[in-house]
Amino acid sequence: MLQIDNLHVRVAGKDILKGLSLQVQPGEVHAVMGPNGAGKSTLANLLAGHEGYEVMAGSVRFLDRNLLELQPEERAAAGVFLAFQYPVEIPGVNNTYFLRAALNAQRKHRGEQELDSVQFLKLVREKLAILDLAPDLMNRSVNAGFSGGEKKRNEIFQMAVLEPRLAILDETDSGLDIDALKQVAEGVNRQRSADRAFIVVTHYQRLLDYIVPDFVHVLAAGRIVESGTKELAHKLEEHGYAWVAERQLEGADA
Amino acid sequence: MSACVPLLDEVLKQAAVGQPYFDGAESAWLAQLRQGERAVLAREGLPDRHNEAWKYTSLRALAQQRFIIGDSEAGQRPVPETELHLPGVDGPRIVFVHGVFRADLSSLQEMPAGLEVTTLGQVLSTGAASLRSWMERPIADGAAAFERMNLVMATDGVSLRVKAGFHIEAPVHLLYLGIDTDAKLAWHTRAHIELQAGAELSLVEHYAGSSQSEQFATVVSEIRMHEDARLQLTQIQHATEAVTLVRHEHFHLAPRAHVGMHTIELGGALVRHEIETLLEGEGAIFDTCGLFAPQARQHVDIRLDIRHQARDTRSSATWRGIADQRGHGVFHGGIVIERGADGADARLHNKNLLLSDRAEIDTQPVLEIYADEVQAAHGATVGQINEQALFYLRSRGLPLAEARRLLMVAFCREILDGIFPQSLQEYLAERLIKHLPLSMQG
Numbered sequence: 295m296l297q298i299d300n301l302h303v304r305v306a307g308k309d310i311l312k313g314l315s316l317q318v319q320p321g322e323v324h325a326v327m328g329p330n331g332a333g334k335s336t337l338a339n340l341l342a343g344h345e346g347y348e349v350m351a352g353s354v355r356f357l358d359r360n361l362l363e364l365q366p367e368e369r370a371a372a373g374v375f376l377a378f379q380y381p382v383e384i385p386g387v388n389n390t391y392f393l394r395a396a397l398n399a400q401r402k403h404r405g406e407q408e409l410d411s412v413q414f415l416k417l418v419r420e421k422l423a424i425l426d427l428a429p430d431l432m433n434r435s436v437n438a439g440f441s442g443g444e445k446k447r448n449e450i451f452q453m454a455v456l457e458p459r460l461a462i463l464d465e466t467d468s469g470l471d472i473d474a475l476k477q478v479a480e481g482v483n484r485q486r487s488a489d490r491a492f493i494v495v496t497h498y499q500r501l502l503d504y505i506v507p508d509f510v511h512v513l514a515a516g517r518i519v520e521s522g523t524k525e526l527a528h529k530l531e532e533h534g535y536a537w538v539a540e541r542q543l544e545g546a547d548a
Numbered sequence: 549m550s551a552c553v554p555l556l557d558e559v560l561k562q563a564a565v566g567q568p569y570f571d572g573a574e575s576a577w578l579a580q581l582r583q584g585e586r587a588v589l590a591r592e593g594l595p596d597r598h599n600e601a602w603k604y605t606s607l608r609a610l611a612q613q614r615f616i617i618g619d620s621e622a623g624q625r626p627v628p629e630t631e632l633h634l635p636g637v638d639g640p641r642i643v644f645v646h647g648v649f650r651a652d653l654s655s656l657q658e659m660p661a662g663l664e665v666t667t668l669g670q671v672l673s674t675g676a677a678s679l680r681s682w683m684e685r686p687i688a689d690g691a692a693a694f695e696r697m698n699l700v701m702a703t704d705g706v707s708l709r710v711k712a713g714f715h716i717e718a719p720v721h722l723l724y725l726g727i728d729t730d731a732k733l734a735w736h737t738r739a740h741i742e743l744q745a746g747a748e749l750s751l752v753e754h755y756a757g758s759s760q761s762e763q764f765a766t767v768v769s770e771i772r773m774h775e776d777a778r779l780q781l782t783q784i785q786h787a788t789e790a791v792t793l794v795r796h797e798h799f800h801l802a803p804r805a806h807v808g809m810h811t812i813e814l815g816g817a818l819v820r821h822e823i824e825t826l827l828e829g830e831g832a833i834f835d836t837c838g839l840f841a842p843q844a845r846q847h848v849d850i851r852l853d854i855r856h857q858a859r860d861t862r863s864s865a866t867w868r869g870i871a872d873q874r875g876h877g878v879f880h881g882g883i884v885i886e887r888g889a890d891g892a893d894a895r896l897h898n899k900n901l902l903l904s905d906r907a908e909i910d911t912q913p914v915l916e917i918y919a920d921e922v923q924a925a926h927g928a929t930v931g932q933i934n935e936q937a938l939f940y941l942r943s944r945g946l947p948l949a950e951a952r953r954l955l956m957v958a959f960c961r962e963i964l965d966g967i968f969p970q971s972l973q974e975y976l977a978e979r980l981i982k983h984l985p986l987s988m989q990g
Contacts, residue, residue: 342943345935370945382940386958392941395954400945435958436940452944 295320295491296341296361296460301352303333303340310336312516313352318460323492325502325527328513329535334495335379337513338464341493342376343369356460370396371403373459377449377466384436389448390418392436393455400456421454425481443474450481461485462493467501479504499531512538553594554614555764558734560590562617563700570704571669577680578672582700585687589697592690601691604878604910605849610792610818615734615764618703622648622735625727632723634784636971637752639718640665642706645725647735647765649704662714662747668705668738679707682740682770685798694794694820698736698766705738710747712774719750719782719969726757726765726791733761739769743777743805750968755785755793755815762817766794773805775829780808780968783838786979787815789846796822803829803858810967811838812976814983819848827854827861827889834863839963842875842907843985849878852896856889856919863893868960869900871907872985879911881926889919896926901933901959903952953981 296318303311310333318324328334340347341354343366354361361369384392398408409417422429425447437445446466453461463482467475482492482505494505502510502524510527512520519538520526530538563586569575594611595602619625622645632641632653642665643653649667656665671679687696710716722739743749753769773779787793793816799807813819825834840848854863869877881896900909911928933955941951957964957977964980967973 344939365948366939366942367945367947367951370943376943378940378943382934382937384934384937384940384955384958386961387941387954392944392946392954395950396941396944396946399947399950403945456944 295357297353297355299353301354302350303336304348304350305336305346309350310516311340314513314517316511316518318491318493320459320491321486321488322509323486323494323505323507325494325496325507325510326513327496327499327510327527327530329538330497332513333516334497334513335464338376338379338462338493338495341369341462342366342374367399368403370456370458371400375453375456375458375461377446377453377461377463379465379468381437381445381449383438383440385438387436389434389436390432393418393452397456417455421451424454424484425451426477427451442469443471446470446474446478447481450478454481454485459489460491460493462495464495465497466494467496467498475501476504499527502527514538553611555611556589556594558614558617559697559701560586568703569669570672570702571667573669573672575672578683581684585696586700589693589700592693594693595690599691601851601880604876605818605820605847610764613762613764614732615762616731617701617734619646619648619729619731619733619735622646623650625729627653627725627727631725631756631758634721634752634754634972635975636969637719637721639716639720639750641721641723642708643723643725644704644706644737645727646733647702647704647724647737649706660714660716660718662711663716663720663749664707664709664711666707668707668740671707671740678742679740682772685770692796694766695768695796698738698768698796701736701766702738702768703736705740707740708751709742710744710749710777712744713746715748716750719752721752721754723754723756724765724767726759726763726787728758728760731761732763734764736766739767741769741771743773743779745774746776747774748778750780751782752972753781753783755787757787757791759788759790762790762792764792767796769795769797771797771799771807773799773801773807773832775802776804777802778806781810782967782972783809783811784972784976785811785813785815785819786983789815789817789844791816792818794820797824799823799825799834801825801827801829801832801834801861804831805829806833807835809834809836809838810963811836812963812980813838813840813848813850814979816848817846819846820851821849822851822853824853825855825863827856827863828858830858830860832858832861836865836867837963837966838867839869839960839980840867840877840879841870841980841983842877843872843983845874847876847878851880851882853882854884854894856883856885856892856894858889860891861889861893863895865896865898866962867898868963869898869909869911870903870956870959870984871900871909872903874904874906876907877909879909879928881911881913881928883915883924883926885917885919885922885924887918890921892919893923894926895924898928899959900928900930901956902930903933953984956984957981
């Protein structure tokens with residue numbers, strides 16, 4: 295579904311990704327872990343189409359298309375979703391209006407029938423229940439005045455409504471207390487399915503106790519230096535990222 | 549003054565032969581007043597950009613134009629029914645076409661008790677002294693050339709009065725239309741609005757039309773608010789982009805009078821809108837919110853001049869500007885707290901958004917305080933669209949143009965949300981979206 299090959303990316307003149315490769319198949323959950331500054335957020339934002347990233351080499355294919363050629367809205371319509379590390383507050387834009395406009399824009403792009411307000415509200419009510427979000431949240435401005443936990447849950451709620459093929463969660467656990475973390479994880483787990491894949495970007499292993507990944511990758515210095523199953527996350531937790539740096543050096547020596 | 553100013557020459561020529569008075573009513577004092585003001589106009593000419601009040605708005609191109617003053621067919625020109633309505637504005641309707649009152653298009657049959665609507669001509673023919681005192685109000689220096697021109701040239705106007713203690717519930721619709729003709733027309737009209745003690749009125753002042761040929765119009769409104777009177781004024785200006793429109797409002801507020809005003813400026817080629825407010829009575833309140841959005845080659849110049857003259861008076865001004873393409877916006881927010889106006893409270897905020905490299909907004913908050921125990925705050929910013937918010941919306945699937953429009957309407961939300969009647973809020977949000985350019989690049 296997603297195929298990243300030898301990706302080199304530069305941001306503001308600085309090399310951030312240096313030969314990253316990753317393959318994701320439908321139904322899989324991949325965790326990408328790594329120390330601060332390893333390039334995790336760059337990877338997440340790049341996949342969603344954020345401007346300001348210079349691709350120096352390599353390729354990204356998504357469902358047999360060159361993802362890098364697509365505008366952010368085209369990527370969304372193709373099924374890419376990014377849950378932001380810092381969801382943006384947009385005062386004056388109504389949550390319901392925004393989400394319906396977004397969903398219908400995607401559907402239109404795919405040649406599907408747009409939802410009328412009755413159909414949309416029914417969908418919203420279903421999904422709100424899953425995430426235990428207060429319905430009045432929908433009448434507020436997008437993320438404006440939301441607590442940290444509300445913002446993150448709102449991201450997962452949007453994901454539930456938009457039903458992407460590939461969801462990228464960028465540090466969704468940051469700033470959450472344990473109860474909020476469990477709720478968010480529960481929201482994500484309910485959306486796991488055979489044709490949907492996840493990339494879970496995180497610094498800490500904690501989130502992976504609740505969203506159990508099929509694969510764990512360690513990103514360091516712009517490359518994936520280690521891949522494994524969920525046990526790798528536990529090993530990291532035990533030894534810290536310094537351990538990865540050592541392994542990296544050993545690899546370089548060999 | 550310079551030798552060749554066709555715009556002014558035409559006015560002076562016509563004024564010399566005697567501009568017909570309102571409805572043809574005879575009046576010696578008005579003839580005399582007009583001749584006097586004509587002489588001042590001839591002497592001072594039009595202001596240029598050396599005049600501080602016209603620093604950002606050049607009149608050079610306008611001054612070179614010739615217009616036909618007054619439209620002899622204004623009383624008969626057909627107007628489509630759809631031009632006459634605004635959603636939720638269902639009170640009496642007063643319609644002017646090219647500055648001429650149209651009884652046939654107006655709707656004044658079911659007049660609420662306490663509301664009097666007549667033309668200035670009718671007022672003049674009954675010799676009402678109030679008209680004279682209002683029109684003889686001194687006009688300032690050369691910066692006010694258009695106010696003076698209006699006084700000299702206005703052929704008609706509305707007189708609107710709410711008697712003491714009456715509350716007019718349904719919003720009154722005052723509509724000025726400029727419609728398409730073969731000629732380049734100039735028209736000048738006035739409004740005299742009086743709310744007596746404790747009276748309340750909701751008024752929608754509306755500029756619209758279909759003119760594709762160039763027009764030049766001036767409208768001067770005198771608004772007198774007696775003690776405890778309340779006015780809710782909504783101004784909607786979506787004239788065509790062939791119209792040059794100069795408006796001047798002159799508010800007088802007696803003790804505890806309150807004006808709440810919302811202004812939406814969308815149309816016009818060259819627009820100058822002056823709002824002059826005298827808070828004369830203790831405890832008087834003036835609130836103005838507004839939005840201007842010059843696109844293409846539109847030039848919109850908003851000028852507030854709010855004077856606190858009495859104790860415990862309050863004013864607030866919240867304005868937003870959006871300029872795109874080669875649009876040019878000017879916002880001058882002048883507030884003076886005069887000696888003796890102790891305990892006054894004045895707030896002014898102007899936020900602006902520039903959407904293209906060639907767009908320009910000049911904003912100038914000016915606060916002068918000569919009194920004690922005053923509270924005042926003012927601020928102005930010019931910024932660009934929030935790229936993070938734009939990316940966020942696009943990442944959810946909204947196309948670029950739609951995401952930008954959503955953010956622009958959001959930027960104006962604070963202004964739109966206060967508009968009365970409420971039914972106009974969505975109507976104006978949609979008009980705003982349509983007004984913003986279709987072809988927007990990333």
